[in-house]
Amino acid sequence: MEPTLKAPIHKNRRTTMEQISNFISPESLFKDINLFSKLYDASVPLTNLTKFSIPQPTPPDPPHGSWIDWPFSRVVQQEFTPAEIGQEFGPTWATHWFKVELRVPEEWSGRDVHLRWVTGSESTVYSSEGALLQGINPKFREEFPLPPGTTTATFYIEMACNHIMGAGPDYKNGWGDEITPPSPNLFFKLTVADIALFREDIFQLYTDLEMLNGIASNLGDTHIGYQAMFVANQMVNDIRVDKLEEAKTLAANFFSSGTGQKSHQLFAMGHCHIDTAWLWPYSETIRKCARSFSAQLQLMKQYPEYKFVCSQAQQLAWVKETYPDLYQEIHDQVINEKQFIVVGSTWVEMDGNVPSGEAFMRQYFYGQQFFRKEFGVACKEFWLPDTFGYSAQIPQMIKHVGIDRFLTQKMSWSLVNRFPNNSFIWEGIDGSQVMCHFPPGDSYGMSGSVDEFLKSQNNSQDKGRCNNGIYLFGHGDGGGGPTRTIIERIKRVQNVDGLPNVRFSVPDEFFENLATEKDKFYKWVGELYLELHNGTYTTQAKIKWYNRKGEIFLREVEELMSIAYTMGRVDEQQLAVDIEEVDSNWKNLLLNQFHDVLPGSCIQLVAEEAWRIYEEVFSSLKILRDAYHVRILGGGTTTKAIYNPLTWPVHTVIFMKPDNDQDLPVGEFIQTVNLHSDPFENQGEGRFRVPNTFAAALVNLSPSGYSTFQPIEPLNKVTYAANTPSPGFGTFSNGIIHLEASTASPGLPTEKLFFNGSDVAFNDFLNRGVEPGRFYIYDDLPLIWDAWDVMDYHLETRREPDFTNMELQLLSYGDIVGCYRWSANFGNGSSIIRYTIMRCDSPMIEYYTIVDWKEEHKMLKVEFPADVLARNCTFEIQYGHTTRPTHINTSWDMAKFEVCGHKWMDMSQNDKGITVITDSKYGWHVRENIIQLSLLRAPKNPDANCDMHKHFIYYAVLPHVGTFQEADVIKKAYELNVLGSNNIPLMATDLVGANLPNSWVTLSDNTVIADTVKVAAEIPRAICVRLYESFGGYANPTITMGFGIVRVEECNGLENKIGDIPHTGNGFSVQFKPFQIRSFLVYF
């Protein structure tokens, strides 16, 4: 019944609608007299306002994060000096504290009073005792409701000199120029600091009108739209004559009209997507979390039906460490009231393409471990709303940690093709299936507007198949999450005819509802390729370099610890300490895999902080590694040993340079190689840089353990023959491959690569040898997202760099290694040095390339044409590989012009192929028979100096006969990454020959890889071994350990037991399906 509702006298829809809009709009000409202006009745100034500014650190100490040394207890002891409205505070990243003293007028007693604070910067309100009360988020939450009964009070406000989106110079309280690099000199003006009388009744009517206006606008020429307009129109008339109760009843009647049984169901969840670092440093994220979570705790008290979902264990761990009282409140909320819901299962919301399989596994492991230990819960979903594409191995990886639900929304950003589903079954490379949902509103930060509810309903790609959708609301990053306004808006439309049915909910309830419909779902097989942001496989190359090396170093140290533990060479107490340190290193590596750090879309401050964290991880791992070598080998002087972490025997040339300027090893079959006269950048990065002078020797290494350093005579020595007549260059050969390098002097040499010293293998299709390794440069100016995007049109700008000052030099070569050096300058002062290297007994040509990069908005690639006919080629991903087309038949094929691959990619026809292997690159472009590896980009936003430094890049080309599986390229790629680029350490020991521990884990089957060997996390006397089938077929390996097995249990990726596995002696046999990942606990 709406007895008092009248239609407007005039039937002019436009004037009726615009009047309603003017009546509420904060932007209207009449904003000073409309309903918006009446949200506050009156205000009075503060009784006193003083400030204390945290001293700016002296450069080079960073300006950000200085607040960490200034907790509340220290701040309040400082002298506060007068501050006033209109004053400006800065510079960027500085922190100022304010002491706010107030007295509430007696006549306001019993009313709602707000402390108002407007500066344009993020702030936090504390009680006079130091309790963190609530964040202040510019634009969205600029008031703090005083506790009822407050008469006089003192509060402290901590002001952080940054916007909610960092510190871009032209930031206008919204999206705009926020990805420009931070300005170092931002100042924030205090424009409002007072207390004001809040009109709850006006706020409620205001929200009613907002929603009615939204319905009238969005449902336009429909019965419901007109009804909403009439109700709003009459409410305006009633409010004008102060008939507030009548207005309220009109609205209440409208909003209870009821949805139909078959209405779309929206599950509304409060959320606050906080990027763990992006346009601000990690340290600022800690405060963003505190501001947002404190504000949410308040809302939960006000609205018991409201649910807030929070991902990323790291952020909660930071709050626990920095704000223990706030954390305790969160903790109690999670456990008791269950309105604060932890979701997602990961340590941080990571990049979805670049991290290794084991790094993915550890995201879930450390994330779930935190949620279990802290809250006694296990997340049931993988939650990654904002990552730039999703690996085809994710379904199996999440199933391996007990999860079969996945949520993201980023696929809505694809630029070329619209992803065909919002709810579907996603099948990974091994056939694992998980249930997926993309919230059809295409956002994780919605604000309760009617058009968003309608979009969530109407935009669904699965109408008729799926009637359920998630509605994720809340302002992210510095916005503090949902506000009262958003919650009140949602409350209005929970059950309104013409709109979807909306309820406050949690992921578990949603996915249970979704599961009832899944029989109707489509299935998507393979990767979720985001047709945008594909420059993130290349941007911030140094971060990606560190990431790969860190993943490999951690694997090595964890295996060493397992060997020492099973040998009884480390006591449990020491081991526990070391495991904690390894865990901490893993968490730091995982932190830097956050989806704006590893992809390279962060500001310079963050990149530099990431490098520093990596350096700390490497130093810690180096100390651990050295200690474990001594524990296992016992030290000594008799001989030298080499450690091979890989679980298969390796026959390779290793490069050695002892630490501490000791002499290089010399002797028979040892060749000294001198690459360069200047030291490479940052020798401190230790074994992960090839030194300028080193010793090279061919060795046989036993699997997973030690071998005596014993150089052997090559079967296939490296030879070199100069071309005649001069000038030309020469031919390197090792009996397996040969490389003809020739040049018109001076110039970039043309290299032709052949098998077996003849031109048999590569001259049948193109009638010439392969010309590997030429460089091309491209213009690289994306539409908007500079650090993120490579656009399709960049491909039209391919050209050779304008090389000048080219030099060519044959370096010292011998039986073991042959090498020549080519160098040039190009572009805007850039230089390049390339070493082409052939090792004896090796099927690869390897390139060490050093680029001093000074280009702007350019992209550098290296090209490998292949004399191969292939319609698809193969790229390594986590625990396996995937294929992508080499053609552009469809728009889906065309959009994949830059794709992600890990250590190797392969292009093959039936009888032969070419593999390219890299030690730190991830971006590939393949069309027809041309393979390109993306080396460097040069975006200017948000890091103006992104990649503007020296890069050490290592890649190799491996021609092969047969398939890549037959050619063992998967293992060769491991060997290049683990043993190839490294300066292999020689350990002094008295153990020789058979006394050296080795073969700690070996496999009888060539196709299965033991990717991880580690001490089990929480189970005594057990080693965890994680393996995968790498060829894409069935396998039946026997896994043999170098120690006596007591028992074997299969476990999942969280090391939770699944079932017993029979063993015989030191081994156990298991079956693998194609690409299957399996983990085992081996007890001793």
Ligand SMILES: [Zn+2]
């Ligand atoms: Zn994000």
